[in-house]
Amino acid sequence: MPATTSIAVKKGGNPFGTHRVIEPKGVLPQPALKISNDMSAIYDNEILVDVKTLNIDSASFTQLKSAAGGDEEKIKESILKIVGERGKMQNPVTGSGGMFLGTIAKIGPALEGKINLAVGDRIASLVSLSLTPLKIEKILGIKKGTEQVNVSAKAVLFESGIYAKLPDDMPETLALAVLDVAGAPAQTARLVRPGDTVVIIGSAGKSGVLCAYEARRRAGVTGKIIGITSSEEGVKKSRSYGFCHHSIQASATDAVDCYEKIKELTGGKLADVVINCVNIPNTEMASILICRDGGTVYFFSMATSFTKAALGAEGVGKDINMIIGNGYCKSHADITLNILRESPEIMRLYEKAYA
Numbered sequence: 001m002p003a004t005t006s007i008a009v010k011k012g013g014n015p016f017g018t019h020r021v022i023e024p025k026g027v028l029p030q031p032a033l034k035i036s037n038d039m040s041a042i043y044d045n046e047i048l049v050d051v052k053t054l055n056i057d058s059a060s061f062t063q064l065k066s067a068a069g070g071d072e073e074k075i076k077e078s079i080l081k082i083v084g085e086r087g088k089m090q091n092p093v094t095g096s097g098g099m100f101l102g103t104i105a106k107i108g109p110a111l112e113g114k115i116n117l118a119v120g121d122r123i124a125s126l127v128s129l130s131l132t133p134l135k136i137e138k139i140l141g142i143k144k145g146t147e148q149v150n151v152s153a154k155a156v157l158f159e160s161g162i163y164a165k166l167p168d169d170m171p172e173t174l175a176l177a178v179l180d181v182a183g184a185p186a187q188t189a190r191l192v193r194p195g196d197t198v199v200i201i202g203s204a205g206k207s208g209v210l211c212a213y214e215a216r217r218r219a220g221v222t223g224k225i226i227g228i229t230s231s232e233e234g235v236k237k238s239r240s241y242g243f244c245h246h247s248i249q250a251s252a253t254d255a256v257d258c259y260e261k262i263k264e265l266t267g268g269k270l271a272d273v274v275i276n277c278v279n280i281p282n283t284e285m286a287s288i289l290i291c292r293d294g295g296t297v298y299f300f301s302m303a304t305s306f307t308k309a310a311l312g313a314e315g316v317g318k319d320i321n322m323i324i325g326n327g328y329c330k331s332h333a334d335i336t337l338n339i340l341r342e343s344p345e346i347m348r349l350y351e352k353a354y355a
Contacts, residue, residue: 007106013043017158020133022087029088029158030131037087037133039154044110047117047161051102051153053173054079054129055180058206058279059302060091060098061147067093076139079149083136090130096302097129098147100155101166101176111159122172124179125155126162126333146354147180148173164333170340170347177354178336181207183325184277184300185214185339186332191273191296191323192218197266199290201252202277203227203244204234206353207300209346210339211275212243226265228252230278241345252278255285262290276301276325284309291320300325 013019021027022034029035042048056064056079068074083089089097104121117123125132133156140150157163164179166172184207192198198215202208204227216225227244229235230251238247246265250258262270270292276283281303288309291297297320299309309322340347 007048008041009108010041010043013045013108013110013159015045015159017131017133017160019043020087020156028131029133030128033086035087035131035133037083037135039133039135039156042106042108042156044108045159046108047104047111047157048106049100049102049123049125049155049157050105051100051134051151051155053101053176054089054098054149054151054153055100055176056089056098056147056149057091057094057096057128057180057302058147060094060096062279063091063093072142075142076149079139080136083134088130088132088134094302095130097132099125099127099129099176099180100132100134101172102155105154117163117165122166123163124166124176125157126164126179126182126328127157128327132156132161143173143354146177148176148354162328167337170337171351171354174340174350174354175337177206177350178210178340179333181210181300182332182336183327183329184275185210186329186335187298187300187323187326188214188275189218189335190329191298192223193272194218194220195222196272197224197226197269198273198275199226199228199262199271200244200275200277201228201283201287202279202301203247204229204237204241205277205279208275208277209241209243209349210336211277211300212238212241213339213343213346215273215275216243224266226262226271228258241349252276252283252286253280255289258286259289271295274298276304279303281305282308285312285316288313288318288320288322289316291318293319294321296321296323298323298325
């Protein structure tokens, strides 16, 4: 899609995008039910982007695929319906969105000289599609085996929005896939200390592999990294990557089974840190039970229920720290892209799936 230059500009845009909210008034774009995706004009503090690829959030894509019975055309219809009704790609079941890859088409005059961007720059959004004004002209296809949807579309980034310029040393679709989960390994780097026992739930998945790598590095030679995957194939993959000291097969929806297996592996000490990377619901209690008192559970999964986690921990008498999976932390894009540069194994894995 060619860059757009002749487009009207309005004044008075709110830094957080509330000027685009249609319903209900007074809320921010993410919790809003409907926002304006009118691309005939932008506000002076907005950035217009020609979008090439959507990377749908894993929990959202899994739900859409299940509801469509795996039919690609029905998945496309669902995406178009959601964006048509809401003005943004926010799955009404999971509440989550994803991110996009595109090219800068126009920068509002109020931002010129204040940001390190120019028309024509290729970027990946680091804010959720669940708050991003999006207008899809056409869905071109879904990349097999991934959550990436190729589109002809336009999107708007607000003044407060974050983004990353795409690196030149790796394919853009690979960078997009990694940046979509950049918060998980970056938060893992913050949480894991030398000597920690860390359990990664979903250790063979896209974010789980990155978290296992980062946890192994941070825990050091005295630490222990344990991976949990639900399938035999996942266990084989997790073991082949070599980042986990132990890889076990267990369903994260079976809290007691996970607890018994982790209890045995740790001699009853349980985990200092639990990183939940799976994209299905009802995994809160497994995460909680396998964490020691005073330990930390990081729920990166957008399928997590705050109610189930909070009341569930109370119900089993667990005094633990529970962190909601904020997809952003300082320098998370650089931290995660550098993992690929440092690890030939992860680079090959991602290239096979996304390049």
